Amino acid sequence: MRRPEYSLFRQLINLLGWRTRRKIVVIESDDWGSIRMPSNQVRNELIAGGVLSKAAISHYSLNDSLESNQDLQSLFQVLESCRDSNGRHPMFTALCIVANPDFDRIESTNYTEYHYEPFTTTLDRYTEHDQVYQLWKEGYEKQLFIPQFHGREHLNVTAWMHALQSGHPKTLAAFRKGFTSFGAVECGESNIHYQAAFDIYEPIEISYLKTVLIEGTALFEQLMGYKASYFVPTNGPFSLDLEPTLKHAGISYYTLNKLQKEPLGYGKYRTHIRWLGKKNAHGQVNLSRNAFFEPSVIGKNWVDSCILDIERAFKWHKPATISTHRVNYIGLLNPENRSNGLKQLKALLDAVISRWPNVEFMSSPELGEIILSDSQTR
Numbered sequence: 001m002r003r004p005e006y007s008l009f010r011q012l013i014n015l016l017g018w019r020t021r022r023k024i025v026v027i028e029s030d031d032w033g034s035i036r037m038p039s040n041q042v043r044n045e046l047i048a049g050g051v052l053s054k055a056a057i058s059h060y061s062l063n064d065s066l067e068s069n070q071d072l073q074s075l076f077q078v079l080e081s082c083r084d085s086n087g088r089h090p091m092f093t094a095l096c097i098v099a100n101p102d103f104d105r106i107e108s109t110n111y112t113e114y115h116y117e118p119f120t121t122t123l124d125r126y127t128e129h130d131q132v133y134q135l136w137k138e139g140y141e142k143q144l145f146i147p148q149f150h151g152r153e154h155l156n157v158t159a160w161m162h163a164l165q166s167g168h169p170k171t172l173a174a175f176r177k178g179f180t181s182f183g184a185v186e187c188g189e190s191n192i193h194y195q196a197a198f199d200i201y202e203p204i205e206i207s208y209l210k211t212v213l214i215e216g217t218a219l220f221e222q223l224m225g226y227k228a229s230y231f232v233p234t235n236g237p238f239s240l241d242l243e244p245t246l247k248h249a250g251i252s253y254y255t256l257n258k259l260q261k262e263p264l265g266y267g268k269y270r271t272h273i274r275w276l277g278k279k280n281a282h283g284q285v286n287l288s289r290n291a292f293f294e295p296s297v298i299g300k301n302w303v304d305s306c307i308l309d310i311e312r313a314f315k316w317h318k319p320a321t322i323s324t325h326r327v328n329y330i331g332l333l334n335p336e337n338r339s340n341g342l343k344q345l346k347a348l349l350d351a352v353i354s355r356w357p358n359v360e361f362m363s364s365p366e367l368g369e370i371i372l373s374d375s376q377t378r
């Protein structure tokens, strides 16, 4: 059940910032390009080895894996089957990870050095992934799948390397299976969640994160042939000291949480309130998510609840920005997860188009551009 105060908070946040009478729907999807659970066999071994708990297993550990040819082809089919009032298809703004750890090279240095590989190299190790990179580019050309920047890797390199060098048993056992995403904080092997690439424990780590952003955005441009203009940091924590680096790398728009936790070091955080259209000192515009669609999490009618989120956004004259993670559309580990996610996505898109015939689908950078030019002409 939705907590009343949470619902009230979301309504209040919806009141702040940029408004429009247009019925704009943006779909944002995180995590494309990153490794997660390599196979069902690895998951079973991690459970048997005590790294993961079978009773408390997450929907990510059950269903999320590097996207396959079929995952992308099936997703594109659903998107291509719908059109908005301008004749455009709905599109995913895909928040992408461009690299993954190079486990072999790290091990060959006895965990003294960190190395990463472009995600295109990771694809070579998987059996059903030889067209994925091409599909990213095709999706962009057809304006169905718009890659933008989520991070270099979906991993806090400093925290993870520190745990490996300290010989923490679960981190090492997971490493040997090519896996990084477990509750290392909960089991006392790390102060920082491994998935939160931009969180810090010591302020000195900021300078390494600048390198991560510079190399990550450069690799993105090399892979896609254009610069990323939109950024959503993995898992939320993000230091404002990194904003100039982002700006220099070409990022004009970003989404930080409505109650953004800025890490200051040693477990301290400063909270910033953010809303749609809020500009920082460098002229970068904050975008905002106000609708949620995660059908991989069972036990909720996600189509109805997302329609309600969109209705509320439109009521306050806001664009609706839907958050929907990659995990919902992945079938490598569990084909039923993909068919369920796509079936519900199709139902959601059909319902949106029939309920709001003048709906306009667009990407996050397009929305950012509209807000920016609006603020400049006022």
Ligand SMILES: [Zn+2]
Pocket: 030, 031, 150, 154, 234, 235
């Ligand atoms: Zn993510």
